Each structure stands twice: as C-alpha cells, then as structure tokens.
Amino acid sequence: MSYLHKVRIRTVGTRREMQALGIQRIAIVGGGISGLSAAHHLMEQAPGCQMTLFESGSRLGGVISTVHRDGFQIEQSADNFITTSPWGLDLCEKLGLTRDLVQTNADYRRTFVVRNGRLHRLPDGFMMMAPSRFWPLALTPILSPFGKLRAALEYFIPPRRDSSDESMAHFVRRRLGREAFDRLVEPLVGAVYAADMEKLSVDATLSRFRDMERQHGSLIRAMRHQMKSRPVEEAESGARYSMFVSLIGGLSTLVDAIALRLPENSIRLNTRVERIERAGNIWRLITSATETVGKSAPVCPVEFDAVIVAAPAHVATRLLASVDAPLSFELGQIDYSGTAIVSLAYDVQDIGHPLDGMGVVVPAIENSPILACSFSSRKYPHRSPAGKTLLRVFVGGARHPELAELSAAELLPLVLKQLRPLLNICGEPCFCDVAHWPRTMPQYHLGHKDRIARIDARVAELPGLKLAGSAFRGVGLPDCIHSGQQAAEQVLADWGR
Numbered sequence: 001m002s003y004l005h006k007v008r009i010r011t012v013g014t015r016r017e018m019q020a021l022g023i024q025r026i027a028i029v030g031g032g033i034s035g036l037s038a039a040h041h042l043m044e045q046a047p048g049c050q051m052t053l054f055e056s057g058s059r060l061g062g063v064i065s066t067v068h069r070d071g072f073q074i075e076q077s078a079d080n081f082i083t084t085s086p087w088g089l090d091l092c093e094k095l096g097l098t099r100d101l102v103q104t105n106a107d108y109r110r111t112f113v114v115r116n117g118r119l120h121r122l123p124d125g126f127m128m129m130a131p132s133r134f135w136p137l138a139l140t141p142i143l144s145p146f147g148k149l150r151a152a153l154e155y156f157i158p159p160r161r162d163s164s165d166e167s168m169a170h171f172v173r174r175r176l177g178r179e180a181f182d183r184l185v186e187p188l189v190g191a192v193y194a195a196d197m198e199k200l201s202v203d204a205t206l207s208r209f210r211d212m213e214r215q216h217g218s219l220i221r222a223m224r225h226q227m228k229s230r231p232v233e234e235a236e237s238g239a240r241y242s243m244f245v246s247l248i249g250g251l252s253t254l255v256d257a258i259a260l261r262l263p264e265n266s267i268r269l270n271t272r273v274e275r276i277e278r279a280g281n282i283w284r285l286i287t288s289a290t291e292t293v294g295k296s297a298p299v300c301p302v303e304f305d306a307v308i309v310a311a312p313a314h315v316a317t318r319l320l321a322s323v324d325a326p327l328s329f330e331l332g333q334i335d336y337s338g339t340a341i342v343s344l345a346y347d348v349q350d351i352g353h354p355l356d357g358m359g360v361v362v363p364a365i366e367n368s369p370i371l372a373c374s375f376s377s378r379k380y381p382h383r384s385p386a387g388k389t390l391l392r393v394f395v396g397g398a399r400h401p402e403l404a405e406l407s408a409a410e411l412l413p414l415v416l417k418q419l420r421p422l423l424n425i426c427g428e429p430c431f432c433d434v435a436h437w438p439r440t441m442p443q444y445h446l447g448h449k450d451r452i453a454r455i456d457a458r459v460a461e462l463p464g465l466k467l468a469g470s471a472f473r474g475v476g477l478p479d480c481i482h483s484g485q486q487a488a489e490q491v492l493a494d495w496g497r
C-alpha cells in the first residue's frame with residue numbers, strides 16, 4: 001500500500017531536546033478515520049510538531065475497507081457519507097478528492113421493506129421516521145388500516161413536555177403508533193445503527209426528530225414545513241439518499257490520501273498501545289508489536305507531551321485504567337454491537353427482482369437473520385462491471401449478536417436461504433466476500449449525552465489527554481472526522497497556538 005514506506009520505528013528525542021527546539025510530541029492511538037483526521041489536522045495546523053500514530057492492525061482505516069475483485073468494488077463496511085454535516089466534504093476538498101465524489105443513483109432512491117416474506121416499497125416520502133406525503137402512506141400495503149390511521153393521528157398528538165431522554169422505540173410508538181414502529185421505523189433505524197431501539201437514545205442518535213416535535217408540535221407538521229424550503233424528491237424514501245456521497249475509487253481512497261500527507265515515519269502499524277501512564281505533564285505509552293505471529297513482543301515505553309486516544313471506547317477504558325478510574329469506568333459503559341457484511345456478486349440475469357431501489361430492510365418481527373440488504377451497484381453503478389450486480393447483506397447487530405460471529409462457511413448458506421426467495425434469485429453467486437466487524441458500532445443508549453458530559457468533565461482535568469472517535473458524538477464518518485479535528489484543535493489550544 002502507498003503509505004507502507006512510512007512505517008519505520010523512529011527515535012524520539014528527549015523532552016529537554018524537544019523543548020529546546022520548541023517541538024511538541026503528540027501520540028495518536030488508533031488509525032481509523034478519527035485518528036487519521038486528527039493527524040491530518042495537526043499536520044496542517046502545526047507542521048512542526050512531532051506526531052506518531054499507533055495502529056494495532058496491519059493497515060490504516062479501521063472500519064473503512066474497500067477491496068477490488070473481478071471488476072467489482074466492494075465496500076466491506078461503511079460505503080458512503082452524509083453531506084448535511086460539512087466535515088466529510090471539507091476533508092475531501094482539502095485532500096483534492098472533490099472531483100472523485102459520486103452521488104447515489106438518482107433513479108433508485110427508495111427503500112423496500114419485508115412484510116410476511118415479501119418486498120414492499122416503503123411509502124414514498126417516508127424519511128427515517130417521519131412521513132412527508134399523505135397518499136403513499138394511505139395506500140401502502142405495509143400497514144393495516146388501523147396502523148395507517150394511528151400514524152396519521154401523529155399530526156394531532158401533543159408534544160411531550162418532559163425534556164428527559166427517551167428511547168427511540170418509545171418516541172416512535174408515542175408519535176406514530178406501534179405498527180408504524182414495528183413495520184417502518186424499527187427496520188430502517190435499526191439497520192443503520194445495528195441497534196436495539198428499546199435502548200437507543202433519541203437525544204443522542206436522531207435528535208433532529210425530537211427537535212421537530214418540539215418546534216412544530218408533530219413530525220408530520222415539521223416535514224410539511226421542511227418540504228416548502230427543501231422538498232423531498234418525488235419518489236424518495238428511507239434514508240435521505242440524495243444527501244449521501246461516496247468516492248469513485250472507494251472510501252479507502254480517503255484513508256490513503258490522508259496517509260500520503262502525513263510525515264515520513266509518523267505511522268506505526270502493527271503496534272498496539274497496551275497502556276497509557278501519566279507522570280506530571282508527560283504521557284507514557286506502553287506498546288507491543290502485533291506483527292509477531294502468535295505472541296506480542298514488548299517494546300519500550302515512549303513519552304509524549306499529549307495523547308489523542310482515537311481507539312474504540314472499549315479499548316480506551318483499558319488504556320486509561322491507571323490514569324483516571326472514573327473516566328475509565330464511563331468509557332467502559334459504552335456498549336458496542338458487531339455486524340458481518342456478506343457481499344455477493346451475481347450475473348444480472350440470475351436475479352428475478354428488478355432491484356429498483358437502494359436496498360431492503362427487514363423488520364425484527366419478520367424473524368429473519370438478515371438485518372438489511374443493500375443493492376450496492378444500484379446505489380453506485382460503478383461498483384460492478386456491465387451485466388453484473390453486487391448485493392451487500394448485513395447480519396448481526398444488537399438484534400442477533402451471535403450471527404455476527406459466524407464463520408463465512410456458516411453465514412453463506414444462512415444468508416442465501418433468506419435472500420433467494422426474497423429477490424427471486426435463481427443462480428449461484430459469482431463470488432462472496434464476508435467481512436466481520438466485531439464491537440465496531442457504539443450504541444448510544446439512554447443517558448448517552450449525560451455520560452459524554454461526565455467523560456468531558458474528567459478529560460478536562462487531564463491536560464494533554466484528548467478523546468476522539470465514533471463513541472462520543474456521532475457514528476457517521478463526518479462526525480468521526482470532526483471529532484478527530486476537534487481533539488487536535490484542543491491539543492493545540494492547550495499549547496496556545
């Protein structure tokens with residue numbers, strides 16, 4: 001890979017030498033997009049600082065991973081990002097990637113939902129958990145007449161006065177009724193966050209819907225108001241697909257572009273940070289090499305003036321155990337779910353369904369092992385060669401954690417058995433690719449925002465320590481990019497730059 005030439009152990013000078021030269025030494029733990037964006041920001045804002053990024057894996061990018069096979073482009077996890085938050089687009093611009101951005105295919109910006117084993121179009125204009133059109137909701141076969149009536153009554157239901165946090169399930173049932181929750185919202189939101197909606201915090205996850213309720217009295221009223229200034233596309237439904245983009249070369253292009261801009265010798269792959277210690281203003285990292293097959297070889301402690309921890313919270317809790325017990329405790333309380341993604345390449349003629357959408361979501365009440373299936377090469381046509389199609393099936397999450405751990409050999413028959421009747425598939429896949437993502441999706445459970453406030457308060461007491469990553473203020477790529485940039489900014493602010 002393009003950044004491998006940078007991977008060499010570098011010698012860190014003594015603190016006195018560094019101080020004499022006015023150089024600050026910064027460590028970043030974790031080479032996912034959060035750690036990388038922190039590193040990139042530091043290099044932009046303070047090119048003189050000595051930065052070292054430690055990554056336990058053999059490649060950069062963390063959850064982001066694009067592979068190419070037989071003319072297919074397979075995103076093994078994240079496959080696009082939202083543009084309503086500016087940080088993803090801004091970073092692409094800084095990296096000269098703006099011309100590589102691609103939008104979702106405008107012909108297919110709709111979602112299907114499974115009901116009783118069959119695919120139905122999500123009502124046009126139904127966006128995540130709010131209907132914006134009357135007739136598609138009135139005519140959908142997904143809800144019973146009672147379910148439709150109850151959803152329409154949302155218009156008249158007064159907003160909740162209590163300002164305390166609420167679970168996503170409670171919020172949606174209260175506003176739209178049980179059936180709309182079970183059949184429409186749970187599969188959509190549950191698939192995006194791989195989450196249990198009974199535990200997911202509405203304030204921490206999709207607070208804009210809570211704001212809509214507060215400002216307009218109801219979600220339907222709020223959607224009608226929004227439609228005046230920003231109409232939803234005629235047949236759009238599900239996620240706001242028109243607001244998502246990807247990169248023509250795959251999302252790993254973003255990772256590679258950052259890595260290329262980081263200084264020589266600043267990246268240490270295959271190096272796991274085992275522990276972080278604090279001695280006054282000095283931060284000591286105890287690392288081990290992970291490239292030695294079977295066992296970890298010990299490496300000397302390395303000293304820094306500041307450290308940005310951009311590893312998952314379940315790792316950070318361990319690393320910081322001896323630094324600050326309450327902080328470590330709070331980090332350890334952030335739950336994670338895992339998923340497996342099965343990518344299936346097919347000849348187009350082997351699939352009976354026209355695949356005239358972005359994909360299908362499966363409600364929990366359907367009792368299927370599949371969470372969702374994205375029609376990946378419909379969403380972004382460059383992902384498959386002519387005459388072929390690429391599907392991505394999501395398994396596991398908080399709904400079926402045990403399935404995310406199955407081997408490829410165990411998963412494939414399970415997935416194919418579900419998918420064949422759903423999409424009317426008659427042939428065998430040209431090939432399959434299975435990617436496992438254990439404990440990668442933080443779950444913003446009830447009270448998450450309060451927990452983050454407590455974490456912030458502890459971190460404020462520890463000069464030189466900053467946290468970044470998906471565990472805190474958003475799991476989407478733009479939020480992770482922002483969290484890395486903010487952590488870097490705070491380090492520089494501490495030093496008065």
Ligand SMILES: Cc1cc2nc3c(=O)[nH]c(=O)nc-3n(C[C@H](O)[C@H](O)[C@H](O)COP(=O)(O)OP(=O)(O)OC[C@H]3O[C@@H](n4cnc5c(N)ncnc54)[C@H](O)[C@@H]3O)c2cc1C
Nearest residue numbers: 030032033034056062063078079080273469470475476477
């Ligand atoms: C399956 C899946 C699909 C997703 N799809 C989308 C999507 O389409 N759009 C979107 O916007 N977001 C999506 N997300 C969310 C988004 O991809 C992630 O939230 C984001 O990539 C997380 O980045 P991160 O850097 O915070 O964490 P990670 O990517 O997890 O990076 C953390 C890094 O730290 C390293 N590390 C861990 N422990 C140590 C240690 N002790 N020492 C050194 N290094 C260590 C890890 O190896 C890893 O590389 C998806 C997430 C998942 C799991």
